[in-house]
Amino acid sequence: MKKAIVNGTILAWDGSRHQAIEAGTVVFEDDLITFVGSLYEGEPVDEIIDATGRLVIPGFVNSHLHVTDTLFTKGYLEETQAPAETKVAPNYHTLYTVLPAVRKASDLDAQLAAAHCVFADLARTGSTTVVELGYDFEIGGDGDIAITERVAEAAGASGLRCYSGPRYRSSYYWGDGQGATYYGDYGAKGQARFEACADFCVNWNGRYDDRLRTLLAPGQIDTCSPEMLRETRRLADEHGLPIQIHGGQSIHEYDRIRETMNMTTVEYMMDTGLLGPDFIIGHGQIMSGDGNHASMARHEIEALRDSLTTVCHLPWVKARRGGVINSIEKYKELGIRQCLGTDTYPFDMFNDMRMASTVCKIVESSATAGRAEDVFYMATVGGADALGRADLGRLKAGCKADIVIVRTDTPKAAPVYDPFKFLVHAANGEDVDMVLVDGKTVVEKGNVKTIDVAAAVKEVNAAGKRVWARLGF
Structure with a gap:
């Protein structure tokens, strides 16, 4: 399936550094990115993900x-x-x-x-x-x-x-x-x-x-x-x-x-x-x-x-x-x-x-x-x-579709004039909206789709009491 992420600010890889593309597009088919840029003129896609008010970054x-x-x-x-x-x-x-x-x-x-x-x-x-x-x-x-x-x-x-x-x-x-x-x-x-x-x-x-x-x-x-x-x-x-x-x-x-x-x-x-x-x-x-x-x-x-x-x-x-x-x-x-x-x-x-x-x-x-x-x-x-993986950590055609979409439509983020400074000096994990790995959605609207989070938290809380009871200090 071919999908396109549109209308977001894309941190695209130009071969030597990440470059911001305003209102850019990332297209991926199955597990691979096929296009990153300003204007996509390729074949029609099967699904569009609207990233308005978002940064689109490599995982x-x-x-x-x-x-x-x-x-x-x-x-x-x-x-x-x-x-x-x-x-x-x-x-x-x-x-x-x-x-x-x-x-x-x-x-x-x-x-x-x-x-x-x-x-x-x-x-x-x-x-x-x-x-x-x-x-x-x-x-x-x-x-x-x-x-x-x-x-x-x-x-x-x-x-x-x-x-x-x-x-x-x-x-x-x-x-x-x-x-x-x-x-x-x-x-x-x-x-x-x-x-x-x-x-x-x-x-x-x-x-x-x-x-x-x-x-x-x-x-x-x-x-x-x-x-x-x-x-x-x-x-x-x-x-x-x-x-x-x-x-x-x-x-x-x-x-x-x-x-x-x-x-x-x-x-x-x-x-x-x-x-x-x-x-x-x-x-x-x-x-x-x-x-x-x-x-x-x-x-x-x-x-x-x-x-x-x-x-x-x-x-x-x-x-x-x-x-x-x-x-x-x-x-x-x-x-x-x-x-x-x-x-x-x-x-x-x-x-x-x-x-x-x-x-x-x-x-x-x-x-x-x-x-x-x-x-x-x-x-x-x-x-x-x-890790010897030139196909990771980058938004570039031929790389794996490991993509993170970060919200910038918040008081904390606005206005974003330098995406790197926002990501490093102001953002945190709570700003993550969507995560894709191999082109598959793992996180949507901040919620993990692959793990029962409530059950995991309950289980680890019980385990913590068991472990701490064994400590001698």
Whole structure:
């Protein structure tokens, strides 16, 4: 079926940047866009969608998030401190103590309930492609891959485009209560989990009309052995799978790699062969000893830049814990590719675009740093390119019909003289009117059509009580 979206302001891709077309038209047939422009003179269409008073934008590529435990960490990771007598670095208590405890307390049914609720939230706020990074031994049957399969099925049923990356690692970490971390070895269990994740990635890739794809997701750079990371690269090359790892999360991680490998974080990635156009570093906050990206050594900067590695920033989760990324402007000036994700709640890319821009301006003490158009690029094209998908994140003939229609007929929006500034500095997920993925309507008039939202909310509320009752703090 051929459809046309008419009368809206279209953010069309011209090959190098998004350009606004007033009263433009987007035509798509089945899952592909066939025309974007001012005047359509092609064959008649079967259905017209009137976008008067709307912006028509490419769907967001939300490049890093966790659907299974995030809803149960609300209130436990924010405004939470280690005991007063414990001298710890920022983010230590939440990352090494609270987060593992919450994950351990969650059961399989709770995780699935959370997944349904989160997929609904992602859809209604305009994320059409999502990268879901699952967990391993902290929760779920000693690394049983079954939970990953159930979450993947939920993603497929949601109508979204999802990259599923079950995580694996060779060791785990935990806070010792005194400000230090300790690491334990998974041994044979770690290898078994790795093999199960690899099998899932190979066998599930391309399901749900190719809306479900997979990626290899070694857990954290400081919890994976060199052998596991090198095998990850081998499998990625053999099967054409992207890779994402958690890296640059904390100074503890950076120091750990220094102590055990006698390398920096980036050097360890170089040594194990991870870097490449298919490799994503999730977080990328602490990539040098002082957290200033300009302080990386020249060979590290060149390696990240020349390999076309992408750094995925998660600004809001860091900012609300007192941390900043220093900075997306520096990464841009260094020529290093970047994208955006929400990580945890809210799963609203508008919020993380706003935080990315604002935090960057504060860090750089510059009103012109973190420009709205650059941040919107990160949330669309940046994420698509990181996944090797030139057919996503763009409104252009030949691209997938993943389209979001945003209301501008509101007091908050009027008058819109710069759509990028409105989207980044003023809009939020509540302004999303319609979402299409592969040309199919997933959200209409702000309502998710593919998920029973009321039932999902009820189920996750009950699950939350069950999980929180198991916590020891």
